């Protein structure tokens with residue numbers, strides 16, 4: 001297996017080039033190592049190699065890694081989340097990337113123990129029925145409704161692009177999310193600074209960075225997928 005350190009260097013070099021092509025600063029792009037497919041040892045290797053953000057998508061699966069890594073990394077919950085599982089995980093994760101309904105917001109608000117829950121609102125930009133997320137036209141009214149949940153802070157927006165090699169289609173999805181982010185930022189809502197864009201995975205992160213991603217979520221291309 002290729003070392004994480006080598007793959008991290010490769011990912012960073014590609015992000016640097018994508019930043020150069022689009023006039024962005026490399027330090028504005030944060031790499032989340034998605035460790036959901038790999039062992040705790042491999043996740044520790046990633047942190048030892050310099051990864052500062054770890055992403056997991058199942059409440060059942062992150063515990064062993066969390067016990068080993070703890071606050072050496074920031075923890076990102078990137079999967080769909082059932083309300084009944086919120087209390088198990090919420091005080092250990094730093095960010096939730098999958099806020100997609102008010103009932104979940106209510107539960108997060110109830111369970112957060114004296115801290116802000118930093119959330120990304122998940123947006124279904126591509127409109128595929130298989131994808132979670134709020135439709136673009138509903139994002140602003142949804143975010144306005146979140147004001148009532150004082151423990152929540154909307155850090156940004158998240159999307160998953162369709163599984164395609166079609167670059168213009170990918171670019172379109174990412175740029176639509178960026179426009180939506182700009183629109184929400186322009187509202188200057190105190191509970192929704194909405195500065196961040198969580199977009200881009202192993203197959204499409206370079207395009208996502210060119211289109212403004214501030215968090216890329218990379219699993220297979222960084223830590224592997226087995």
Ligand SMILES: *Cc1c(COP(=O)(O)O)cnc(C)c1O
Pocket residue numbers: 034036057078079160201202203217218219220221225
């Ligand atoms: C699994 C997963 C990723 C990482 O996928 P790769 O293609 O392996 O990089 C990113 N985001 C979400 C929401 C995921 O579930």
